[in-house]
Amino acid sequence: xxxxxxxxxxxxxxxxxxxxxxxxxxxxxxxxxxxxxxxxxxxxxxxxxxxxxxxxxxxxxxxxxxxxxxxxxxxxxxxxxxxxxxxxxxxxxxxxxxxxxxxxxxxxxxxxxxxxxxxxxxxxxxxxxxxxxxxxxxxxxxxxxxxxxxxxxxxxxxxxxxxxxxxxxxxxxxxxxxxxxxxxxxxxxxxxxxxxxxxxxxxxxxxxxxxxxxxxxxxxxxxxxxxxxxxxxxxxxxxxxxxxxxxxxxxxxxxxxxxxxxxxxxxxxxxxxxxxxxxxxxxxxxxxxxxxxxxxxxxxxxxxxxxxxxxxxxxxxxxxxxxxxxxxxxxxxxxxxxxxxxxxxxxxxxxxxxxxxxxxxxxxxxxxxxxxxxxxxxxxxxxxxxxxxxxxxxxxxxxxxxxxxxxxxxxxxxxxxxxxxxxxxxxxxxxxxxxxxxxxxxxxxxxxxxxxxxxxxxxxxxxxxxxxxxxxxxxxxxxxxxxxxxx
Numbered sequence: 305x306x307x308x309x310x311x312x313x314x315x316x317x318x319x320x321x322x323x324x325x326x327x328x329x330x331x332x333x334x335x336x337x338x339x340x341x342x343x344x345x346x347x348x349x350x351x352x353x354x355x356x357x358x359x360x361x362x363x364x365x366x367x368x369x370x371x372x373x374x375x376x377x378x379x380x381x382x383x384x385x386x387x388x389x390x391x392x393x394x395x396x397x398x399x400x401x402x403x404x405x406x407x408x409x410x411x412x413x414x415x416x417x418x419x420x421x422x423x424x425x426x427x428x429x430x431x432x433x434x435x436x437x438x439x440x441x442x443x444x445x446x447x448x449x450x451x452x453x454x455x456x457x458x459x460x461x462x463x464x465x466x467x468x469x470x471x472x473x474x475x476x477x478x479x480x481x482x483x484x485x486x487x488x489x490x491x492x493x494x495x496x497x498x499x500x501x502x503x504x505x506x507x508x509x510x511x512x513x514x515x516x517x518x519x520x521x522x523x524x525x526x527x528x529x530x531x532x533x534x535x536x537x538x539x540x541x542x543x544x545x546x547x548x549x550x551x552x553x554x555x556x557x558x559x560x561x562x563x564x565x566x567x568x569x570x571x572x573x574x575x576x577x578x579x580x581x582x583x584x585x586x587x588x589x590x591x592x593x594x595x596x597x598x599x600x601x602x603x604x605x606x607x608x609x610x611x612x613x614x615x616x617x618x619x620x621x622x623x624x625x626x627x628x629x630x631x632x633x634x635x636x637x638x639x640x641x642x643x644x645x646x647x648x649x650x651x652x653x654x655x656x657x658x659x660x661x662x663x664x665x666x667x668x669x670x671x672x673x674x675x676x677x678x679x680x681x682x683x684x685x686x687x688x689x690x691x692x693x694x695x696x697x698x699x700x701x702x703x704x705x706x707x708x709x710x711x712x713x714x715x716x717x718x719x720x721x722x723x724x725x726x727x728x729x730x731x732x733x734x735x736x737x738x739x740x741x742x743x744x745x746x747x748x749x750x751x752x753x754x755x756x757x758x759x760x761x762x763x764x765x766x767x768x769x770x771x772x773x774x775x776x777x778x779x780x781x782x783x784x785x786x787x788x789x790x791x
Contacts, residue, residue: 351387403432
């Protein structure tokens with residue numbers, strides 16, 4: 305007993321020496337990233353997320369941080385002495401790994417977690433982060449978007465980690481559960497289906513869960529004084545639209561179009577891939593519409609400003625719906641595969657406008673062909689896009705990935721014929737449902753269905769600096785080629 309203090313001192317010195325040795329062998333925390341060609345710091349190596357469980361507390365003010373707890377259930381695919389998560393623009397209060405407190409630090413836009421013990425390869429781990437989720441800041445940065453009476457999310461391309469800690473890259477899809485507490489006069493809607501709602505007088509709690517895996521950039525939570533309009537789509541598909549209460553009746557002529565839109569898309573590519581669908585019309589200025597999974601986000605002004613012709617609005621609604629197959633169910637493996645998302649959505653938008661509003665597809669494609677070389681010079685070819693401009697991450701959404709990429713699909717249909725092209729489209733969304741896929745996957749499948757090697761065709765159309773001649777239209781000329789001839 306008389307030697308106990310000395311023994312304790314010796315143990316403490318040994319522990320300190322051991323901690324110093326471990327610290328010396330570990331490199332300083334740093335942002336990792338998975339090496340995406342357009343967003344090299346996005347995503348994190350070493351693990352795959354299986355599920356997110358995100359709890360948010362909203363006090364009814366959209367200029368105040370929300371209290372949040374994000375639980376991440378993941379599978380390690382290698383031994384980990386640290387775990388990097390993407391997270392920024394919020395305050396981290398505590399982190400636990402497998403129910404044990406863990407040290408953490410923030411570096412760049414990464415939250416670096418030091419688990420109490422190394423995570424072995426091939427093991428499950430649960431990371432719980434208690435944090436804030438801050439809607440303040442530049443609205444064009446993405447993440448939370450403040451509406452007139454609440455909040456919505458716009459996380460594309462790399463802004464989900466401004467809302468919650470995550471592996472913020474579309475290659476790592478996961479299931480989501482959202483648990484939201486808000487004042488009782490606030491309506492909460494999120495991806496997937498509502499599975500619970502409970503009211504305690506002044507507050508209500510809502511729980512939503514996805515039935516299919518989802519990329520972080522497609523997450524959506526809407527908070528506001530909203531009306532939820534429910535109806536059925538084809539084969540009993542539950543549809544629910546979310547609109548400002550004051551606009552409920554005025555927007556009904558647009559809302560009621562969705563069942564026919566879904567039917568039209570199913571005729572083209574097969575069964576709708578998720579458990580529900582609807583449109584979320586937000587009273588906010590975003591400058592874009594967004595295909596958040598099962599609940600596409602639209603600006604209110606698209607429908608109410610009187611600026612746009614009705615046929616155009618109709619086709620834009622189909623564009624976002626088409627993304628549920630192309631981009632959401634089948635997600636890009638890297639951001640350089642973005643053309644597969646936007647090219648297909650633009651293709652079905654244009655095809656719908658032709659079939660329903662007599663807006664000729666060929667005329668639109670010829671116009672795109674004339675501009676294609678200009679678009680390629682400005683933003684790179686469809687499958688090898690240039691990096692985003694500094695400080696302007698949304699600049700990857702250039703004309704070349706919209707109509708410039710729909711033009712690739714038009715050329716492919718010209719090359720292999722309509723029947724083979726339509727078979728390719730259906731097979732593509734069936735084979736890769738709920739998964740990720742690459743440009744190489746698409747070109748390989750196209751060659752298989754066409755019964756011949758299309759490598760040379762795709763090399764020019766997807767990677768060439770100049771747009772190849774259009775099959776079946778030798779008279780089409782690009783604007784750049786004409787300008788060059790004039791010189």
